[in-house]
Amino acid sequence: MDYLLQTTGYIFQGAGVTLKLFIITLAVSLPLGFLCAMGKTSKVKSLRLLMELYTSIVRGTPLLLQLFFVYYGLPILIPGLRFERFTAAAVTFILNYGAYFTEIFRGGIQSIERGQYEASRVLGMSYSQTMLRIVLPQTVKRVLPPVSNEAITLVKDTALVVVLGIGEILRNSKEIVSRDFTISPFIIAAGIYLALNYLLVVLFRKLEKRYAVYE
Amino acid sequence: MNREMISAKGLRKNFGNLEVLKGVDLTVSQGEIISIIGPSGSGKSTLLRCLIHLEKASAGSIHIEGEPIVTTSAEGVVHTPHERQVRHRCRKLGMVFQNFNLFPHKTALENVTEALLVVAKQDKKQAEIRGEEMLAKVGLSDKRDTYPCYLSGGQKQRVAIARALAMGPDIMLFDEPTSALDPELIGEVLQVIKQLASERITMLVVTHEMTFAREVSDRVIFMDDGRILEDAAPDKLFTDPDHPRIKTFLEKML
Numbered sequence: 001m002d003y004l005l006q007t008t009g010y011i012f013q014g015a016g017v018t019l020k021l022f023i024i025t026l027a028v029s030l031p032l033g034f035l036c037a038m039g040k041t042s043k044v045k046s047l048r049l050l051m052e053l054y055t056s057i058v059r060g061t062p063l064l065l066q067l068f069f070v071y072y073g074l075p076i077l078i079p080g081l082r083f084e085r086f087t088a089a090a091v092t093f094i095l096n097y098g099a100y101f102t103e104i105f106r107g108g109i110q111s112i113e114r115g116q117y118e119a120s121r122v123l124g125m126s127y128s129q130t131m132l133r134i135v136l137p138q139t140v141k142r143v144l145p146p147v148s149n150e151a152i153t154l155v156k157d158t159a160l161v162v163v164l165g166i167g168e169i170l171r172n173s174k175e176i177v178s179r180d181f182t183i184s185p186f187i188i189a190a191g192i193y194l195a196l197n198y199l200l201v202v203l204f205r206k207l208e209k210r211y212a213v214y215e
Numbered sequence: 216m217n218r219e220m221i222s223a224k225g226l227r228k229n230f231g232n233l234e235v236l237k238g239v240d241l242t243v244s245q246g247e248i249i250s251i252i253g254p255s256g257s258g259k260s261t262l263l264r265c266l267i268h269l270e271k272a273s274a275g276s277i278h279i280e281g282e283p284i285v286t287t288s289a290e291g292v293v294h295t296p297h298e299r300q301v302r303h304r305c306r307k308l309g310m311v312f313q314n315f316n317l318f319p320h321k322t323a324l325e326n327v328t329e330a331l332l333v334v335a336k337q338d339k340k341q342a343e344i345r346g347e348e349m350l351a352k353v354g355l356s357d358k359r360d361t362y363p364c365y366l367s368g369g370q371k372q373r374v375a376i377a378r379a380l381a382m383g384p385d386i387m388l389f390d391e392p393t394s395a396l397d398p399e400l401i402g403e404v405l406q407v408i409k410q411l412a413s414e415r416i417t418m419l420v421v422t423h424e425m426t427f428a429r430e431v432s433d434r435v436i437f438m439d440d441g442r443i444l445e446d447a448a449p450d451k452l453f454t455d456p457d458h459p460r461i462k463t464f465l466e467k468m469l
């Protein structure tokens with residue numbers, strides 16, 4: 001009994017790290033995605049190209065490679081720029097997820113009919129008023145399902161930081177497995193991931209319901 | 216009473232190689248009710264859209280109540296004032312679209328108050344009073360908290376009219392306001408427009424409703440292939456048009 005409590009506690013410690021990475025990533029990459037999507041749909045060509053470059057590089061290469069690059073590669077490329085493990089992981093995840101969110105939001109923004117812009121315009125609204133009050137709120141509703149998918153993927157992707165030796169759920173479980181020759185830590189780990197994702201599903205369902213009052 | 220509300224001269228518009236407006240001259244005086252009719256693709260919508268600057272004219276000039284929206288120099292250089300200035304001047308115009316273009320995430324009342332809040336910078340209370348007044352005017356007071364998706368086409372269009380009116384425009388532009396409606400809903404929208412006409416709000420109405428055009432308008436403009444073919448009183452245009460084309464068109468419409 002004591003043993004089980006102790007191992008579970010250790011894995012939960014890892015869950016704290018996982019959760020921290022998850023929350024930081026979402027909290028920064030969502031707004032980042034929104035901003036980049038605005039850039040990608042703006043009239044400024046150089047901005048559009050820059051965003052295109054960003055999203056195609058990030059989405060076209062493995063997340064694992066990006067992790068290695070930020071942690072091991074950057075210090076070689078730019079001497080002195082050395083991130084602590086967790087920071088490196090957070091930076092990589094933010095940039096990675098930011099790119100996916102950019103694409104999702106871009107699609108959402110572009111799915112808003114031209115008539116919405118025109119109606120706003122003939123009422124005298126400026127471009128930024130139109131974006132903030134008319135386009136983005138409708139975009140949020142449309143992107144909820146894909147964003148919810150990404151969030152669930154993110155929970156699972158956090159396990160990748162094991163390669164940097166960060167003590168999150170998976171690493172902590174695996175440590176116990178190799179030490180004690182038991183698979184129960186893996187089952188506990190799976191349970192935690194499942195619980196996290198279940199929470200997310202419930203949360204997003206609530207949000208979707210709130211946006212269901214129209215259309 | 217003869218104040219010049221809109222003056223367009225030599226107005227041209229092309230989309231790439233396609234010339235859609237080929238030199239349109241149009242003057243609208245205060246209180247005039249003008250219908251614009253003509254075959255599909257003749258440039259009726261484009262004309263309205265240029266007047267309210269949803270499209271930028273390729274040449275010619277537009278003045279709204281004497282203030283320029285577009286001018287063209289003798290050398291043919293098209294000039295538009297600063298974007299903010301254009302936006303400000305175009306606030307004299309209100310526009311109603313064929314597809315309503317209501318904001319789906321806002322209730323009927325919020326649709327009407329949105330621009331009052333963010334453009335006219337009214338406070339919430341003030342905007343709501345004005346918004347309710349406008350909804351009452353189009354007979355939709357009981358729908359104030361309803362989202363557009365629960366409104367019929369006719370009700371949607373009436374909200375759209377209320378939304379445009381709320382900003383207190385001097386001139387209303389209607390682009391086929393009843394074309395997207397089921398036949399039994401057309402009447403309620405035309406009724407509202409007729410009421411505005413009786414208040415002598417200056418308006419330009421692109422329409423395929425010939426009876427409406429004939430009954431309500433002071434002038435009817437027939438557009439064909441990017442030009443105004445005839446601009447006359449309704450009785451003249453509907454009974455004795457100068458151009459045989461117009462006769463053929465009207466026969467087809469009836």
Ligand SMILES: Nc1ncnc2c1ncn2[C@@H]1O[C@H](COP(=O)(O)OP(=O)(O)OP(=O)(O)O)[C@@H](O)[C@H]1O
Pocket residue numbers: 230233235253254255256257258259260261262
């Ligand atoms: N944004 C655009 N890009 C390219 N062509 C356009 C654009 N808008 C309109 N056109 C073209 O311009 C021409 C005139 O269009 P417009 O919508 O003004 O006609 P209309 O008289 O309003 O016709 P309808 O009665 O069908 O509404 C059409 O040939 C149309 O295809």
Ligand SMILES: [Mg+2]
Pocket residue numbers: 259260261390391
């Ligand atoms: Mg049209």
